[in-house]
Amino acid sequence: MALIALVGASETLPEGGLRALVAVAGETLIERQAARLADVGVTHIAVAVAAVPAELTAVCDRIRRRGMTVTPVRAAPDLIGLVEPDDRVILVADGLRAGGTHYAAIARPGSPAILVTGDTVLTQGFERIDATRRWGGLASISQPMVAELAAMPGEWDMMLTLLRLAVQSGARRLYCEPALFEQGEIAIVADRPTAALIEQSSLQQVEYGGMGLGRSAIMMPLVRLAGPWLVKSPNIARYLPYVTAALWLGVAALTASGLAAAGALAAIFGGLGLAAMRFLSSFRAESAARDRVRAIIRGFALALLALFPWILALGAPQRAAPPFAEAALAPCLAVTILLARALYEDGGERRRFHWLLPDADQAWIMLAPALLFGLAPPMFAILPLLALFQILLWLRLARRPDGR
Incomplete structure (x- = not known):
């Protein structure tokens, strides 16, 4: 059984460019995500993309030089070919910045799990799970869910559809306090001003x-x-x-x-x-x-x-x-x-x-x-x-x- 990660890298910033390539403290978000994934045992990253600009290619090459396999995927059939029947897939939201403890919690062996948090003003950038909960940006799913998505007719957002499949299957919910979002320990970086605030907060709190x-x-x-x-x-x-x-x-x-x-x-x-x-x-x-x-x-x-x-x-x-x-x-x-x-x-x-x-x-x-x-x-x-x-x-x- 192997751990594979599906990392979002298709969302764009209001001012242009990809969220995944925003630099916080001199490091792009996707490189930080790759490092945290490597720490919990992931060796293969599938990057969910709509297009592969030159800057993203250069970043992926840097990640490969650190010993990880990186594969761009555009649709579920591309992903299903990378996942074996007993593999687990870790979903990482586009633009997510989170700590190593959260990656470690979601990567622990066991049934599919979803990191969830409260529905507050600070968590509006995360996908809603139900009336009172929002996604915390990380989840682990099984290979059958990927196969189910690949079998669906039409085009679907891989990340959100897999998350919905995990919710519908009754995946475990790992709760994360909304206060961590206020402190900047977990965040969705949706624009460059947010990245600057997180960088400043990180320098003050380290x-x-x-x-x-x-x-x-x-x-x-x-x-x-x-x-x-x-x-x-x-x-x-x-x-x-x-x-x-x-x-x-x-x-x-x-x-x-x-x-x-x-x-x-x-x-x-x-x-x-x-x-x-x-x-x-x-x-x-x-x-x-x-x-x-x-x-x-x-x-x-x-x-x-x-x-x-x-x-x-x-x-x-x-x-x-x-x-x-x-x-x-x-x-x-x-x-x-x-x-x-x-x-x-x-x-x-x-x-x-x-x-x-x-x-x-x-x-x-x-x-x-x-x-x-x-x-x-x-x-x-x-x-x-x-x-x-x-x-x-x-x-x-x-x-x-x-x-x-």
């Missing part, structure tokens, strides 16, 4: 993400200031991982050359790169893949912190071992940061205190001036103790229901 004092207090605020610029160009998201990885390789090279302070400064910029990657992962089509790349770079950065005194000492002309205190305390600091991360990831409600915990960004920010003024030994002694104090304070606050 979470800082992750744990740590250095990231929360310094790195992510700086990244968010540059957020509108970061999301405008797809090239930034494309090349940022390479630039960030190069910065961390530069940290290793500078440290091995004896330029410890310069290496620590490069590490601060590398931390900014990781924070920017985390920020862009909320908007970009490559979010799942970028998260994996970011995890690899982050692991390498933490390893550099643990081995920093060794790299510095072994890169010196005399190749002497580093002082015992630095050689022992740097790995202790890295282990403490890993401990904080493990506690945070298993923290439940305690995650609201994420800014208290130690992280590598905080360590590099404190190390850079210490290395510049020759105060590295005491700083390596202070950082693990400070990190343990931050964890203990976090745990103490976590035991208080009111956080006071």
Whole structure:
């Protein structure tokens, strides 16, 4: 059994152009839809089109380069040839922008299902299901429904007819709160002003993400200031991982050359790169893949912190071992940061205190001036103790229901 998606891409904007090609935060709607579908296991996308303009062809080619099969379909007979008897088809409304959790809910194994919401002023762009409910833009159907549509005489709107068949068959209804539409988490982008409002709302609402004092207090605020610029160009998201990885390789090279302070400064910029990657992962089509790349770079950065005194000492002309205190305390600091991360990831409600915990960004920010003024030994002694104090304070606050 395979998951296949039927994505609408035939509706036009009042000012011209296809809804599916509207860019929100530097990413077309259909590319975002393809990324969310890929995250839930879809490998083949059927794009419901009336025509295939050159711009849509270029976007489909980009989606194919990410490993998905894309097939334009104009009528039900085109679709039936792509679907096997035990396949499930996910319907994605034309111009839909929704979160990964909604795609995951509709893609779960089981009988056909429809995402529904209340009939409010904010949901008027969605198809009506009944007197009190409207379609939420996502549905899963079975192959017999596609076959039934293909057997109907005349021309029918594939998306809406399949939705009606699902409703008539008694498909499960997964309810979605209308408040999510007010927040812009789910929307039908019917025009470019709506796209601009959603982009602005997304930039304001995106979470800082992750744990740590250095990231929360310094790195992510700086990244968010540059957020509108970061999301405008797809090239930034494309090349940022390479630039960030190069910065961390530069940290290793500078440290091995004896330029410890310069290496620590490069590490601060590398931390900014990781924070920017985390920020862009909320908007970009490559979010799942970028998260994996970011995890690899982050692991390498933490390893550099643990081995920093060794790299510095072994890169010196005399190749002497580093002082015992630095050689022992740097790995202790890295282990403490890993401990904080493990506690945070298993923290439940305690995650609201994420800014208290130690992280590598905080360590590099404190190390850079210490290395510049020759105060590295005491700083390596202070950082693990400070990190343990931050964890203990976090745990103490976590035991208080009111956080006071």
